[in-house]
Amino acid sequence: MKFKIYDLKTVLNFGKYNGKKLSEVIKIHPSYINWCILNLDHFLVEDDDLENFKKINSNFFFSKKALDKLEKKWDVWDRNQMIGQESHDDWYQDVQSYDDWLQSEFGDEAGTAYWNMD
Numbered sequence: 001m002k003f004k005i006y007d008l009k010t011v012l013n014f015g016k017y018n019g020k021k022l023s024e025v026i027k028i029h030p031s032y033i034n035w036c037i038l039n040l041d042h043f044l045v046e047d048d049d050l051e052n053f054k055k056i057n058s059n060f061f062f063s064k065k066a067l068d069k070l071e072k073k074w075d076v077w078d079r080n081q082m083i084g085q086e087s088h089d090d091w092y093q094d095v096q097s098y099d100d101w102l103q104s105e106f107g108d109e110a111g112t113a114y115w116n117m118d
Contacts, residue, residue, distance in 0.1 A: 003077050007046040008056075014040075026053055030060040037066045037073075044073050 006012075008023040017025045017032065022045070025032055033053070036043045053060045062070070 001076060001080070002042055003044045003073065004042050005044045005046055005077075008049050008052060022049075023056055026056045026060055030057050033060075034063050034066040037062075037070050041073075044077065045070070047074070 006022050008021065008026075010022050012018055012020055012022065012025065015032075015036075017029070022033070030053070033045065037045070050062075
């Protein structure tokens with residue numbers, strides 16, 4: 001499995017916040033980060049930044065499910081590092097874009113799939 005590790009300065013290249021930094025998304029829609037962790041297999045957030053999320057937006061929190069999933073993803077990433085299956089140069093090459101994922105999951109109704117989850 002390929003991962004992309006997002007830090008606070010990473011600019012998202014998918015979804016409704018395409019073109020925004022992770023730190024900006026935390027300010028305007030903190031629950032979106034939980035959604036990304038739970039629904040996008042490639043999505044990892046930098047461990048060092050986790051404490052800063054709450055500083056950016058006092059309403060930010062990780063759901064228990066998101067924390068559990070994040071921990072499992074990091075375990076996989078760590079195992080891959082030990083056996084040499086991941087390298088920093090190819091993390092993102094095989095990652096499916098959010099829009100492509102939506103299209104593959106929801107077909108013609110992909111544009112409304114996320115919006116109807118609330």
